[in-house]
Amino acid sequence: MTLFRTALTDRLGIRLPMLAGGLMWLGDADYVAAAANAGILGFITAASFPDDADLTAEIARARRLCGDRPFGVNVSMLPKLVPGERTEYLFRLIADEGITVVETSGRNPEPYMPLLKDLGLTVIHKVPAVRFAKKAQAVGVDMVSIVGAECGGHPGMDMIGSFVNAAMAGRDLTIPFLIGGGVGHGSQLVAALAMGASGVVLGTRLLVAEELNAHPAYKAAIAGASERDTALTMQSVRNTVRSLANDTTQAVARMEAENPDITIADLMPLVSGKIGRRAYQTGDVSKGLLSAGHALGLTNAVAPMAEIIAQIEVEAQAALARLDAVRVPA
Ligand SMILES: Cc1cc2nc3c(=O)[nH]c(=O)nc-3n(C[C@H](O)[C@H](O)[C@H](O)COP(=O)(O)O)c2cc1C
Numbered sequence: 001m002t003l004f005r006t007a008l009t010d011r012l013g014i015r016l017p018m019l020a021g022g023l024m025w026l027g028d029a030d031y032v033a034a035a036a037n038a039g040i041l042g043f044i045t046a047a048s049f050p051d052d053a054d055l056t057a058e059i060a061r062a063r064r065l066c067g068d069r070p071f072g073v074n075v076s077m078l079p080k081l082v083p084g085e086r087t088e089y090l091f092r093l094i095a096d097e098g099i100t101v102v103e104t105s106g107r108n109p110e111p112y113m114p115l116l117k118d119l120g121l122t123v124i125h126k127v128p129a130v131r132f133a134k135k136a137q138a139v140g141v142d143m144v145s146i147v148g149a150e151c152g153g154h155p156g157m158d159m160i161g162s163f164v165n166a167a168m169a170g171r172d173l174t175i176p177f178l179i180g181g182g183v184g185h186g187s188q189l190v191a192a193l194a195m196g197a198s199g200v201v202l203g204t205r206l207l208v209a210e211e212l213n214a215h216p217a218y219k220a221a222i223a224g225a226s227e228r229d230t231a232l233t234m235q236s237v238r239n240t241v242r243s244l245a246n247d248t249t250q251a252v253a254r255m256e257a258e259n260p261d262i263t264i265a266d267l268m269p270l271v272s273g274k275i276g277r278r279a280y281q282t283g284d285v286s287k288g289l290l291s292a293g294h295a296l297g298l299t300n301a302v303a304p305m306a307e308i309i310a311q312i313e314v315e316a317q318a319a320l321a322r323l324d325a326v327r328v329p330a
Helices: 007-012 029-038 052-066 086-096 110-118 130-138 162-172 186-194 216-224 247-258 264-271 273-282 294-298 305-326
Strands: 018-020 041-045 072-076 101-105 122-127 143-147 177-180 199-202 230-233 241-244
Touching (some): 007 143, 018 029, 018 305, 029 041, 041 052, 041 101, 052 086, 072 086, 086 110, 122 130, 130 143, 130 162, 143 162, 162 177, 162 186, 186 199, 186 305, 216 273, 230 247, 247 264
Parallel strands (some): 018 041, 018 199, 041 072, 072 101, 101 122, 122 143, 177 199
Antiparallel strands (some): 230 241
16 A cells, blocks of 8 residues: 555656665665665665675675665766766666666766666656756756755755755656655655655665664764754865764864865865765764764654654655645535
C-alpha cells in the first residue's frame, strides 16, 4: 500500500516519492539498501570511491543487498573535473554496471547530455536554485531536484528557501521536480506535492539512520543537534557549505572574515574531505565540515531507515487529514 503515486514513483518504480540523496563518504551499499528496504531510492556516492574497482565492487554489493529493488549512483560533477575526464568515464562505468538512474550535481550537465541519453540513464539533476533548474530543463534532464538554503552540503550562492523554490518551480517548470533542503517531516512532503513537486530529496534527516556506516558518537551528535546548530562557510570562495557548527566552521569563518582574498587552497588544510571522513569514523565531530542542514531540528533519534520513512508516512497522513478538516466541500 502506498499513499502517493507521482512521476517519480512511476519512473523509478518505488513505493514512496522520496529520494535518499548522495552523501559524501556515507552513501554506500548499506545506505542504498536501507533506502530500498524503506520503499525509496538512494544513491551510492561515486566520489566516495575514487578507485574504479572499489566503486564497481560497491555497486555489486548494493545489487546483492537490494535484489530487484532499484538504486542509483550520485555523480558530483565537480568544477575541477574537466569534461572528458573522470565524469564522462564514470557515466560509462555506471551504465556498464547496469545502473539506470543517476543523481548529478555540481555543474551544468549540458556537455554530458548526449552521452547520458545514449547510455539510457535517467538523469535527476540537483541544483541550488530554480534558475538553474530551468537551465537543466532546457538541456534535457529528466527531472530536477531543487535544494533550498536550508540544505546540508551545498546550498549555492542565492540562498532562497525551499518554500519559495517549490512555488516557483511549480509555476515555471514543465519537467518533474523534487524539493530538498530542510525536508524531514511528512507534512513537508505533502506540502511539496501540493506545490507541484513529484517528490522530495532527503539528506540530513537520514543521518541518524541505523544502517549508516558512521560512528555512534557522530549519530548521537546529529540526533542531539537542533536546527540552530549549523553554520555557513566558504561563501567567500563561492562554494557555500552548510555544516554542523564546530571548531572548523569557527576557524574557517574567522579566516574568511580576516582575508577577503582567501582561496580554497588557503582553506583546504581545514576543510579537506579527509578530515570529515575521519569524523564519521571516530565520532569526533569537533573537526571537519560535516554537512548537515536545518532538518537537524527534525532528526532527534537514531532509528532504522525504514522506521524514519514510516514515520514520515504517518506524518504525511496526518497532514492530509488536517487538509481534509479545513477544506470546505465544493
Ligand atoms: C553529509 C552529507 C553529505 C552530502 N554529500 C553530497 C554529495 O556528495 N553529492 C551531492 O550531490 N549531494 C550531497 N549532499 C546533499 C544531499 O544529497 C541532499 O541533496 C541534501 O542533504 C538535502 O538537503 P537536507 O540536508 O536539508 O535534507 C550531502 C548532504 C549531506 C547531509
